[in-house]
Amino acid sequence: MATYEGNFSPPPGRFVLVAARFNQAVVERLVEGARDGLKRHGVAPESIDVAWVPGSFEIPLVAQRLARARKYAAVICLGAVIKGDTGHYDYVAGGAASGIAQAALSTGVPVIFGVLTCDTLDQAINRAGAKAGNKGFEAALTAIEMVNLLGQLPE
């Protein structure tokens, strides 16, 4: 009987962050958190690329393109959708979430959902390293675990 489970050993391959410029001050903290998480787990800084997109809604298309390129072990999506800022919160957050899931499923490459969906800017700041951890760091660890898990699974 096989048990498959990822781990946090230094993963093979390159990583790319897809980061939304909307709420940039928050997302920059997520990017730093993700870089930190990757580096602390043995990924060389020169193996981490970044692609900036205008907003979280644009993340899926770019994430899918990068996943399809077969150049990256995982794609880590980072953004901050804040309810207070927009009446179309549900569309932006929902579009980002389902598009990111679809990018992973359509390519077989881990595409990680590191997009904050918050009621307030304060909540977003707290989840980007101030009080409640850093979602970018967590997304990096999820990426590593998934790369190592997929490496164990049968083709």
Ligand code: INI
């Ligand atoms: N994009 C975000 O990443 N976060 C937000 O909070 C946000 N708000 O508030 O509107 C947001 N909107 C822009 C959106 O992602 C697209 O860039 C835009 O709709 C053009 O497609």
